Amino acid sequence: MTTLKQTPSQTVGPYFAYGLCPQQYNYDLKSLFSPVIATPEAAGEHIALVGRVFDGDGNVVGDAVLEFTQVDDAGRYPASREEAAASGFRGFARVGTGTDAQNRFVVHTVKPGRTSETGAPHVDVTVMMRGILTHAFTRIYFDDEAAANETDAVLESVPAERRATLIAKRDAQANGVTIYRFDIRMQGEQETVFFDV
Template structure:
């Protein structure tokens, strides 16, 4: 009788959110832990094909503050539009195609990836970097894309970007700057608010 009463009086319990353990577990070296991690902020190694760039940004909450324990992962082809097909292929090309970084490992709570500007992987597709964000308070990771603001013609012909409302496409554009020969593309990810980044269902 008591068990029956308990079962009917309690409502649904909240779901388990992810993190912030994920950043420490998957970006261990960056956080100073003494065990290996398979991926880090270095996507392009020696010999990678394409223009060397940095992809830099912050994960920003609804109050406009950078989040210090998010984890950002990126996936992209090299400058020729080629994704690595195996470990051997990645080593031969000097290009890993995948990167991972915890925002808490940077003094400014940024993610900073050393990579190359990707080439288009298919006809009718603009160059882009696939981006995954994992952070506390989220039940599932969020998917978005970083396109390049200086690829206006290719962006105008991209089928996926064309499905995004015109007034929101700028949330998917990484902005170029250059200093001392270093090309940087800045891509801030807004999780909520008026400037919320477009996220994709995949």
């Protein structure tokens, strides 16, 4: 009988990156989700969310996995797989940070609409990586939605001096796609705000 060694103990990562996003890491396995929330056929303003994850020492993390959830440009989640396939908007993406030379994440989507009169457009983000004991939850708001951001109850609950850690910065346009920059800092003076969900 063959005796197998015990699997190494882990915190939340780093095995998730390779197991949850195998195609992005060039493994010959099918990924359940990709870094594409909205295909080019989806309605709305097409954007790319681009950034990196930094650990407490300011080092770029190359083996984190991020999950993104959002509504479409009309403020709705897809009601079914069929609706998501027909509209080109699935509402969810998963991406690893070690898939390019800069260890960036790049998510292709459309700018989300408002979910209510007082809710600002935002994207919910789940972070999984080595060194943390459970998932970390944050949000991405947009710097060009200042009026809507002022009425968002979740953003308003964050101390004013920390809100900037939740705001993506509008950058250049490339091929009709607006790029928003958003880095996630796990610890330190510029630590991103994380929520207890």
